[in-house]
Amino acid sequence: MSAGCMRPWRGCRMSEPMVKVCGATRATDLAALGGVDLVGLWCGVRGGHANLSPSTFAELASGGGPEPVMVTFADDIAWLAKTAGVRWVQLHGFQPPRVVRVLKAAGLTVVKALHVRDGVCVEGSLVGAYERAGVDMFVLDCVGPDGALGSTGRPLAEAVVLEIANYLNRPFLLSGGVTPNNAAEFASVRRHPRFAGVDVDTGCRGGDGQIDPGRVSALLAGWRL
DSSP states (O other), X not given: OOTTSOTTOTTOOOSSOEEEEEOOOSHHXXXXXXXXXXEEEEOSOTTOTTBOOHHHHHHHHXXXXXEEEEEESOSSOHHHHHHTTOOEEEEOSOOOHHHHHHHHHTTOEEEEEXXXXXXXXXXXXXXXXXXXXXXXXXXXXXXXXXXOOSOOOOOOOHHHHHHHHTTOSSOEEEESSOOTTOGGGGHHHHTSTTEEEEEEXXXXXXXXXXXXXXXXHHXXXXXXX
């Protein structure tokens, strides 16, 4: 993790983009993530391809490697994060701002997904309330054509990302269709003062659907040029 801008990164620019790889399910996935800052561990994502039981979540969270982030749709998960020694929670879905306030009161770093459908931020009217509740960071992600949230592999248009970023007062991660090869397509986003890095799932997986260390290395090289 960059030493130039430690959490919660408010009001400062990362010296290099953070890289979060999401959806690890095995110890071998953690071993493939050398150089990555954060690893997303799913828990409370019903039907998700990488959803973990609480026991497996806790086991992987203590398995070494990048800083673990609990990625969840659930509201009442502060107890599990604290029990597993996890300091970060990333909320997908449409939790009210009070959930952020509860998690912050528990001492957690909170990332809130902002879901974008047809170029519009679904939670746009709640951004200010999330910020007042203490959210540390946002992640901008594209809603799938069937309404799926997270790991859709669908990129956002750069102009849409910039429009949303301009009314945020917290750093943001870019997600949705991020690959080792498309950093140049988001040159203006990468220069934005609140751009903190990228959050990647499908873009780091090989043909077998598993996290591929070669693609992880390529992602780091492509987005940290």
